[in-house]
Amino acid sequence: MNTEMFAARHIGITEKDLPKMLETIGTDTMDQLIHETIPDDIRLKKPLNLPEGISEHEFLSHVHELSKKNKVFKTYIGLGYHESLTPSVIKRNILENPGWYTAYTPYQAEIAQGRLEALLNFQTMVSDLTGMEIANASLLDESTAAAEAMTMLFDIRSRQQKKEGAVKFFVSEEILPQTLSLLQTRSEPLGIELVVGNHETFDFSEGFYGAMLQYPGKYGQVHDYANFVKTAKTHEIKVAVAADILSLALLTSPGEWGVDVVVGTTQRFGIPLGYGGPHAAFFATKNDYKRNIPGRIIGLTKDTDGNPALRMALQTREQHIKRDKATSNICTAQVLLAVMAGMYAVYHGPEGLKYIANKVHTHTRMLTKGLEGLGLEQLNSSYFDTILVRVKNVEKLKEIAVQNSINLNYVDADTVSISLNEAVSESDVKVLMYCFMKSLDIKNDISFAAEIDEVISGPSQRKTPFLEHEVFNSYHSETELMRYIKKLERKDLALNHSMISLGSCTMKLNAASEMLPLSWSNWGNIHPFVPLDQVEGYQDMLKSLESQLNEITGFAATSLQPNSGAQGEYAGLMTIRAYHESRGEGHRNICIIPASAHGTNPASAVMAGMKVVVTKTDDNGNIDVDDLKEKVELHSSNLAALMVTYPSTHGVFESSIIHITQLIHEHGGQVYMDGANMNAQVGLTNPATIGADVCHLNLHKTFAIPHGGGGPGVGPICVAEQLKPFLPTNPVIETGGEKAITAISAAPWGSSLVCLISYGYIKMLGAEGLTNSTKVAILNANYIKDRLKGSFDVLYTGERGRAAHEMIVDCRPFKTNGIEVVDIAKRLMDYGFHAPTVSFPVAGTLMIEPTESESLAELDRFCDAMIAIRAEIDETSSEDSNNVLKNAPHTLEMVTNDSWNFPYSRQKAAFPLSYVAENKFWPTVRRTDEAFGDRNLICTCTPIEAYMEA
Incomplete structure (x- = not known):
């Protein structure tokens, strides 16, 4: 094993695991499995045109050199973005944890x-x-x-x-x-x-x-x-x-x-x-x-x-x-x-926040007084951290500021705004003063007035208290905050404990080498509106990532601006809308969406001004082509788009996909492909090959940006040539095509910092590693499917009985035993696992996606847990709700309580399989009451007495 290969660290399955796995799924080779899973007519004819993967050490050296091409200036541009100081205790224990x-x-x-x-x-x-x-x-x-x-x-x-x-x-x-x-x-x-x-x-x-x-x-x-x-x-x-x-x-x-x-x-x-x-x-x-x-x-x-x-x-x-x-x-x-x-x-508490705000405000007033002493006019009558100054020679000031590594906001030919922040010191204020003095050819010593006027008027001064709750007044030392953060962390099950096999969510390894550069100041401390010559490192990385994604999707261009998958959906539909309008066909407003689609699809379509027409799925979970054809023909003159997820939300590569996309094009529509399941495509097929015109990609799924407990996400769109002119722009830093739509998110390149992760993921895996990741994701899903055979039925498979990278397990038959899918989800916690996706896209089911990062041992632990739970289901009856599934999850307080009024042992409750004892995760509360919480909505830190009164 070449231990320098990143793929060997990222992909959990080794060569020695393959014989057992292939035997379990009933195939001789990996290539045979892929042939039986993905239709031949959409397979790529040649490998991805990407370089070979590099080692983690090489990547970190490369990205360090790249970061040196960024110039970290003192930036006072403001406009909603300000340098801030991340407390080290938060940086180390949350951001890097x-x-x-x-x-x-x-x-x-x-x-x-x-x-x-x-x-x-x-x-x-x-x-x-x-x-x-x-x-x-x-x-x-x-x-x-x-x-x-x-x-x-x-x-x-x-x-x-x-x-x-x-x-x-x-x-x-x-x-x-x-x-x-x-x-x-x-x-x-x-x-x-x-x-x-x-x-x-x-x-x-x-x-x-x-x-x-x-x-x-x-x-x-x-x-x-x-x-x-x-x-x-x-x-x-x-x-x-x-x-x-x-x-x-x-x-x-x-x-x-x-x-x-x-x-x-x-x-x-x-x-x-x-x-x-x-x-x-x-x-x-x-x-x-x-x-x-x-x-x-x-x-x-x-x-x-x-x-x-x-x-x-x-x-x-x-x-x-x-x-x-x-x-x-x-x-x-x-x-x-x-x-x-x-x-x-x-950490700072109310007094700390007031201190920081007062420091920023005081420095701003000092600067104002100093500039007025130079004869300059400050135009704001009341301000907090930003002043507007009329200057005599903007170009000269700009030249001097750049020489001193300073960015200001040059509003027009004779006006500049300056926004200060918590990182500004008195010496920084003096440097700012020096720049103005030099632009005015004033050589006096820098001085500030002894008295600084109050500039926030009485009605605008805050008089009400805030952050009075105990939590904001208890953890102001690093020791205390470190322990508080750890206390909360221990209550949460994350990927550092066990596999999270969420279908459609692709919870894969977020490699440490991908994450480390996020903490480096040359990447972190750069304002989104600085001149492009200060961000050559960022621009090289972002353009390379766009090029990589173009190659992977088969498309002509990419916009990284959308900062979530939902934003990507919306952006893709807005480019389609702009395309139709450019051709004098702005009346096209019908968006056809399969019934099985992700719920954000129809919501995005309506936001883009489209009317949703839902098409049926057939008994095998595929798009009902006859129903689709009927609706396409009915709405032919107004057809704007089809939104399709591929492989389908049901975890199947539909063999009719090319016929479907051709049908849409024949009637003047464009095809939007939801990229939620791209982890089953990379290197084997792509959106362009299946006939799509635009897709969004979930970089927080397929391309390894971590989910972060529910975000950050990044949802770039990749488009075919005809949609390239309409990619979104930004009003401050121009991006996008020559006929660009207006902004989709606030920053020109969206969540640029975490794009480093996906850039590293692709660069370290390379063409072969990316393709093998896809193959192993498909292998792992089919291995789980066949290991669970006899215990659980898989709802949908492809024409040759194969799953894609995920599958839907049917839990509805267990209703006869009085067991619902939620009972299985909660019982999995006792086995140390987060449940797969519950009741989506089909009510009463679990959608399982193991990804390529998990080892065979972890896959087997999960399968063992599911099979054990099936045996527990067989022991239950609809007449008896006092059973191990209905009572799950079992907390430490329950198991160690002097009273035990359950018809099964404490060991069965908490340690149902031997491996659990080695690494036990304890849920901290019993099953939550959803309805009670909605009836008595409390959404802020509230004294417990108030809660109990509710």
Whole structure:
């Protein structure tokens, strides 16, 4: 074994494992298995045109050299992005800790209490600082959060009969440019009319349903919006505010004015700039809108014993229930970053946040006083961290600033804005002063006024307390925070404990060598709007990644801007929409979607202004081609697109796929391929070969970006030649095609920092390693399928009886024993495993995907657990609910309690197989009560007495 080969470290199956596995599945060779799984007419005729893989040592050396091509300036551009200081205790124990970054979305609450508590802290922090009643557990970035606010308020107009026909949305000219671009993207397909103007002269006329304000404004002015909000209320106009979260430690919270929504980013709470992301946005609103809020909410409920327990409330997989009626297609969040931001608030506490905000504000006032002493005019009458300065020679100032490794925001020919941050020291302020003095040819010593005027007016000064809960006032030493983080980590099952075989979610190895560069300052500390000549390392990496993905998909171009899979879906459909409009066929608005599709598909289509037509699946789980043909012909003149997942959501390579895509093209439509199952394609087939025109890729699935407990995700789109001109742009740094659609996410290249992971994954595996990964993913799935034969039925297979990289196990027959699929999911926790995907895409089933990273020993442990559970099912009856499955999971408190009132042993409950004792994972709560939590919604850190009263 060549131990320098990354593939040997990434792929869990070795050559010596193959004979046993192939014998189990009944095939002689791996090639025979692939032949029986993937139709021959879509197999690639030649290997991927990518270099050979390199070793981990070579990659780290390469990416280190690449990082040197980035220039890390002191950047004062602002516009929603600021250098922040990540406390080392958070960096080491969360960002760099696989116990946190490899966890999955907390759908199984009993083994996710740690990150659920961390997210509850985040929600509490946001609610306190914004002055709002409820907050979600994060969104993707500030601009997309603002767009979600606009569309949520649009959706709830029907509650106010006078506003049902209102379609106008006022946007203050103070809004961040990237946010305005995103509002333009989202509004047009939905028929929302944006009106951009000055909030002080807005006339509140008929036809407006909502308004969006920026606080402070994009160039730093702090406005008192209280009267605007009061007047808006009298006209029944809902108000959303995009707020800087650090400023809210000193400024009046928007909630005190009575606004309806507050959004923003928590990036400056200890999250690296990362050339644009990932960062956790926030979304806070009133309790009245708790069932309309996008994304996820963490709520408090109780377990079987009546003890407090956390779980995802209300919004859990909302779009899978509502599909084309969903108001948002958001499926993931930015959990890892939200956890970090919440811990930043826990570590600093309310006094620490005030100290940081005051330090930033004081330095800004010092700079203002110094510049005014030079005879320069500062234009903001009230400000927090950003000033707007009229200068005499912008070009000369810019030249001197660059010589001193400084970036400013050059607004126009005679104006510059400067945004300070927590990393700024008094010496940094002096360097800024020096640059201005030199541009003015002033040679005096730098001096600051002894007295610095107060510049935040009385009405704008915060007078209300925040972060009063004990959690924000207890862990201010590193020792205490380290232990608190560890306490939470121990409550969560992540990939560093056992296989997480979630179908459609591809929980594979997130290699340490892929992750390490994320901590390096030459990658982390770069603002997304710096000049391109300062980011040659980033540009080389991003362009290489785009090229790699083009080769893997067979397409002509890639946009890395979408920062989640749902954003990728939306971006792909918007490029299709723009393509049809460019050909004078803007009337094409029918999107055909199979009934088995991921729930975000129909939600994305509606957001893109399309009408959803659902096509049937046949008895084998494939697209019903006759039904599809009938609907295509019926809607031929208006057909915009088909959305198809391949291999199908049922885990099958449908042999009719080329016929299907040709049918769509014959009737003028484009084919969108959902890339959720790309882990079964790489190196063996690709979207272009099956006839697709655009696909999104989940870099957090196939390409090894960790799930982070529910985010970050990255969902780039790859497109055929005809769609290339329409790839999205950015209003500050131009990206995309010559006919680019407006922005999809806030930053030009989305979550650039974590793209390093996928770049490393592809570079280290190389063409052969990528292809072998796909083959082994298919091998592992078929091995599990055949090992479970006789215990569980697999719902769908291909024409030759093979699964793709995942399979659906039917648990519905066990209802006769009184056992539901959820009982199996909870019992798996006692065996040390996270359940596979539950009841998607078919109710009462488990969808299993082992990935290529797991060893044969781990696959066997999982199969042993499933087979043992089947034996336990056979021991139960529908008349007796006091059994080991219905009572699962079993906690340490149960097993060690003096009282044991169960008809089975403690050993059977907690140590059902011998391997469990070697590495026991204890769920910290018993089964959670979902309904109770929704009836008694508590979504912030609340004294336990208040919970018990509920």
